[in-house]
Amino acid sequence: MLTDSHCHLASHKFTASEIGNIVTRAREAGVTRLVTLATCLDDLHRNLEIAATHPExxxxxxxxxxxxxxxxxxxxxVIRDxxxxxQVCGIGETGLDYYHPAPEGWTEENFRKRQRKFLDAHFTLAEESSLPVVIHTRDRSGHASLLDALDLYxxxxxxVRAVFHCFIGTRxxxxxxxxxxxxxxxGGVATFKNASEVLEVATSLPSGSFMVETDSPYLAPHPHRGTRNEPAMIAVIANHLAQSRGESLQQFSSHTTQTAIDFFRGLR
Ligand SMILES: [Zn+2]
Incomplete structure (x- = not known):
């Protein structure tokens, strides 16, 4: 009963005809629940359609x-409608990304300002609709985006309840x-050999305070790093974390899935 709390099944890296097989492979790996996140208005309908087609x-x-x-x-x-x-279980993916350079025609300052404006608007929408929010933060170094997102949270x-996904901050x-x-x-970063602090944080937190995710098609776990990731890989991440926490895979799957059920709307 594993849950992939964060993937992007509408990504162009997955072809439409593959989705059925990807969900089947996930099921065979013990994944009973998946959350696919939209990233813009262009992939919103595709995500709605995938979720309407596959009950998990x-x-x-x-x-x-x-x-x-x-x-x-x-x-x-548009999102509110x-x-x-x-099939909608939350708001996201929103957040702050100070890692990627500002797009052409934008200063870094203006781009980040618009990101903060949108994050705040997502929080307000979540408040209005009693839905949880999924937050992305990323920095070139340090934790500025995480700290700014925390200020807004x-x-x-x-x-509003929020999850800070692909968490690589401190304890x-x-x-x-x-x-x-x-x-x-x-996610997969917790299995990387050069990210032992992330694993330490994941090992130190009480059950009920965190979920697991693939962020597929990105961030495949070790030893698949660099290849296209998919929800079935959550088993690799869960095994790694369960082992370092001294839990059985079953115990680990059960509390992380319960945490996801309590967080998202209608995940059941
Ligand atoms: Zn994501």
């Missing part, structure tokens, strides 16, 4: 921070997010 798949709708420059100002209103659908935390950051009522989630 739910979707979150949002504008990824790397896509805010071509999202129209009214993007949030779909939130009542039964603090403002909304009494009304103190994780504990602050959890104290606010949020979650973190760990």
């Amino acid at each position: 798949v739910k979707t979150c709708l949002g504008i990824h921070p790397c896509d805010v420059h071509h999202a129209p100002d009214g993007a949030i209103d 779909h939130l009542h659908k039964p 603090r403002v909304h935390a009494r009304k 103190e950051h994780a504990e602050e997010i959890i104290a606010l009522g949020g979650l973190v989630s760990f």
